Amino acid sequence: MAMGRRSKADQEALFLSALDLPRSPGHLFYERLNRLLADSGFDEFAEQQCRRFYAEGVGRPSLPPGTYFRLQLIGYFEGIGSERGIAWRCADSLALRTFLGFALDQHTPDHSTISKTRRLLDLETHEAVFAWVLERLADHGLVKGETVSVDATTLEADAAMRSIQRRDDGRSYREYLDHLAQASGVETPRHADRKRVDRKRKKTTSNEDWEHPHDPDARITRLKDGRTRMGYKAEHAVDLDSGAVVAATVQPGDRGDTTSIYETMSEMSDQLARLERAGHAVKEDGLTEVVADKGYHKGELLEDLAQLEVKSYIAEPKRRRRKWKGKEGQQRATYANRRRLQTRRGRHRMRQRAELTERSFAHAFDTGGLRRVTVRGMENVRKRAQLQVAGFNLGLLMRKLIGVGKPRCLQGVAQALSSSARGAVSAASTHMATVGASLDAMLEWRSTWSARCAA
Numbered sequence: 138m139a140m141g142r143r144s145k146a147d148q149e150a151l152f153l154s155a156l157d158l159p160r161s162p163g164h165l166f167y168e169r170l171n172r173l174l175a176d177s178g179f180d181e182f183a184e185q186q187c188r189r190f191y192a193e194g195v196g197r198p199s200l201p202p203g204t205y206f207r208l209q210l211i212g213y214f215e216g217i218g219s220e221r222g223i224a225w226r227c228a229d230s231l232a233l234r235t236f237l238g239f240a241l242d243q244h245t246p247d248h249s250t251i252s253k254t255r256r257l258l259d260l261e262t263h264e265a266v267f268a269w270v271l272e273r274l275a276d277h278g279l280v281k282g283e284t285v286s287v288d289a290t291t292l293e294a295d296a297a298m299r300s301i302q303r304r305d306d307g308r309s310y311r312e313y314l315d316h317l318a319q320a321s322g323v324e325t326p327r328h329a330d331r332k333r334v335d336r337k338r339k340k341t342t343s344n345e346d347w348e349h350p351h352d353p354d355a356r357i358t359r360l361k362d363g364r365t366r367m368g369y370k371a372e373h374a375v376d377l378d379s380g381a382v383v384a385a386t387v388q389p390g391d392r393g394d395t396t397s398i399y400e401t402m403s404e405m406s407d408q409l410a411r412l413e414r415a416g417h418a419v420k421e422d423g424l425t426e427v428v429a430d431k432g433y434h435k436g437e438l439l440e441d442l443a444q445l446e447v448k449s450y451i452a453e454p455k456r457r458r459r460k461w462k463g464k465e466g467q468q469r470a471t472y473a474n475r476r477r478l479q480t481r482r483g484r485h486r487m488r489q490r491a492e493l494t495e496r497s498f499a500h501a502f503d504t505g506g507l508r509r510v511t512v513r514g515m516e517n518v519r520k521r522a523q524l525q526v527a528g529f530n531l532g533l534l535m536r537k538l539i540g541v542g543k544p545r546c547l548q549g550v551a552q553a554l555s556s557s558a559r560g561a562v563s564a565a566s567t568h569m570a571t572v573g574a575s576l577d578a579m580l581e582w583r584s585t586w587s588a589r590c591a592a
Contacts, residue, residue, distance in 0.1 A: 163232055163235050164232040164235075164236070164544055165539075166214075166535070166539070166541065166543070166544035166546075167232060167233070167235070167236040167544060168235075168236075169535065169538065169539050170236070170531070170535060171236055173273075173534070173535070173538070174203075174207075177273055179203060179206075179269070180201070180202075180203035182269055183201075183202035183203045183206055183266065184201070184202050184203065186202070186262050186265050186266070187202040187258060187262060190257050190258060190259075190262075199254070200246050200250055200251070200254045202258070204237055204238065204246070205246075205251065205254045205255075205258070206266055206524065207236065207237055208220075208223055208224075208227065208237070208246065208251055209223075209521070209524040209525075209528075210524065210527070210528045210531065211223055211226065211227065211233060211236070212505075212506065212507075212524075212525070212528075213501070213505045213506075213507075213524070213525050213528030213529065213532075214528060214532075214543055214544055215506075215544075216504050216505055216506040217506050218505075218506035218507050218508075218509065218510070218511055219248075219511040220248045220251045220252050220255075220511070220512075221248040221511075222506075223248070223251065224245065224246060224247050224248040224250075224251060227239075227245045227246070228244075228245045252512075255512075255517065255520055255521075256517075258520075260516050260519055260520055260523075263519070263520045263523045263524060264523055266523070266524065266527055267385070267523045267524070267526065267527045267530075268408060268411055270527040270530050270531055270534075271381070271383070271408060271412065271530060272411075272412060272415055272417070273531075273534060274379070274381050274530055274533065274534055275412050275415075275417040276417070277534060277537060277538075279376075279379040279381050279533060279534065279537065280376055280379065280381055280383065280412065280417070281376055281378040281379065281423075282376060282383065282409045282412075282423050282424060283378065283423055283424065283425050283426065284376070284377045284378060284425065284426040284427075284428065284486065285374050285375065285376060285377065285383060285405060285424060285426070285427055285428070286374070286375045286377050286427075286428040286429065286486075286489065286490040286493065286494045287372065287373070287374050287375075287398055287401055287402070287427065287428070287429045287433065287494075288372070288373060288375075288429065288430060288490070288494040288495070288498075289370055289371065289372040289373075289394060289397060289432075290361065290370075290371055290372075290498045290502065291358055291359070291360050291361060291368045291369070291370055291371075291390060292368055292369045292370070292371050292387075292390075292502065292507065292508065292509070292510050292518070292522075293360060293366050293367070293368050293508060293509040293510070294349075294352055294355035294366070294367040294368050294369055294390075294509075294510060294513070294518075295352065295509070295510055295511050295512065295513055296349040296351060296352040296355045296367040296513070297349075297367070298310075298357070298365070298366060298367060299311075300349060300350065300351070301342075301347045301348065301349050301350075301357075301367075302347065302348065302349075302350055303346060303347060304345070304346055304347065304348050305346070310347075311331065314326070314331040314334050314335055315331070317334045317338060318330045318331060318333075318334045321334065342357055342365075343357075344356050344357050344391050349367055351513060352367065352513040352514065354369075354389070354513075354514055354515040354518075355367040355368060355369065355390065355513075356368065356369070356389045356390035356391040357390070357391065358370070358390035358391055367390070368390040369387050369388070369389070369390050369510070369515070369518050370387065370388045370389060370390045370391075370392055370397060371385065371386070371387050371498075371502070371522055372385070372386050372387075372388065372397050372398070372400075372401045373385050373401075373494060373497050373498070373526070374401050374402070374404070374405040375493050375494045375497055377428065377486065377489045377490070377493055379533065380493045380496065380497070380533060381530055381533055382497050382501075382526045382529060382530055383405050383408055383409065384401055384402075384404040384405035384407075384408055385404075385522060385523060385526040386400055386401045386404055386519075387515065387518050387519045387522045388400060389515075393432075394429075394432040394433045395432075395433055395434075395435040395437075395438050398429070398433055398438065402427075405424075406424075409423065409424070424447055425447060425448060426447065426448045426449075426450060426486065427442055427447055427448070427449050427450070427451070428449075428450040428451070428486045428487065428489070428490045429449075429450075429451045429452070429490070430451070430452050430490070431451070431452040431453060431454040433451050434451045434452065434453050434454060434474075436464060436467030436468075436470070436471055437467065438451075439451065439467065439470035439471055439474050440466045440467045440470045442470070443466070443469070443470040443473070448477060449470070449473075449474045449477070450474070450477055450478060450483050450486045450487060450490075451474055451478075452478065452487065453471075453474070453475055453478065497526070497529060500529050500532065501522075501525045501526055501528075501529045502525070505525055505528070505529070507521060507522070507525050
């Protein structure tokens with residue numbers, strides 16, 4: 138066979154036939170997802186929700202709402218956190234062009250169009266899309282709303298710590314260290330002097346004193362890996378019967394767990410009430426159990442849950458003996474929670490919490506590409522997080538319908554099927570060889586016996 142060489146054409150053809158254009162066989166996952174969205178009327182729903190943001194017959198043609206939300210879902214399924222990366226991936230992939238509905242002679246949206254559309258649509262519209270996806274899960278029985286696990290994680294903001302400034306006078310961190318060094322007797326501070334002053338100063342960096350000039354909503358917080366960065370706090374309420382995220386909120390990064398849970402529980406109650414009004418088999422007061430880790434253990438919270446007749450399974454940290462004078466209600470709720478944790482059901486619920494709730498964070502933020510957000514402002518981060526979790530819920534639904542929840546999972550399925558086929562062929566060959574050897578042995582024994590009888 139002759140070796141081919143790469144052609145070096147000086148000029149491309151002036152005209153190109155449509156039959157000569159490359160064609161994509163498509164992707165099974167995206168084809169099935171597009172069919173699901175079309176059968177459920179997603180584009181009509183999105184256009185109805187976004188109609189008030191567009192003017193009739195004025196301006197250039199805009200990005201259709203259904204296409205915009207598909208672009209954000211691609212960010213989750215492909216693990217791309219930035220809108221610039223989403224735009225490049227869609228322009229490069231023929232399968233994603235088919236999923237978005239763009240022909241080869243059409244330009245896919247650039248990152249500025251995606252970001253402008255995100256800023257145009259308000260937060261309530263993104264929350265409505267999340268609620269629509271949750272209704273589709275309820276249609277297939279994936280939302281019960283009886284036992285819910287609540288947990289939170291941190292998201293790194295698009296803001297550098299070295300750019301923070303004082304809230305009172307607007308001085309940068311370097312100017313602040315220079316002032317401290319000069320006050321200690323150093324007239325011209327150098328880098329080593331700043332490090333020494335920073336190490337010896339008494340108070341740590343506080344959100345009450347510092348802010349980021351380009352992202353005031355970000356807070357100084359400690360990430361999961363121990364680093365101190367500007368960040369946000371994402372909190373999920375997960376249905377332990379199916380793993381679906383019933384409510385997802387984004388809050389300031391320095392807000393405590395026992396404070397942020399109230400907003401998440403309120404959002405979860407609204408979602409369940411919306412599903413009940415839509416005729417699904419969930420009730421607003423159907424919540425019976427709440428599971429959480431030790432960061433949520435507080436007497437006031439346990440008492441509030443007991444008053445709502447909700448059983449709590451909240452891990453209890455090691456503390457010194459408490460005095461319950463005047464707090465009898467908190468005492469009863471704390472002791473009841475302690476007894477439930479020691480039961481078999483309590484241990485089972487805690488194992489489920491560690492598995493399902495952490496899985497939602499791993500898929501939505503780690504492999505989903507949003508552990509470090511690329512947008513600024515609480516509202517923009519909430520928009521991205523809502524659609525990211527909506528993609529995670531769609532992945533659960535796709536896993537029930539076709540067996541996989543992400544497009545790249547099909548690679549593993551094909552490999553597993555190929556391995557299974559090879560294993561079946563190998564087993565069949567081994568079995569046939571064994572049967573053949575048994576027949577040969579039987580024939581040899583029969584001929585030997587016949588010879589002995591003849592003698």
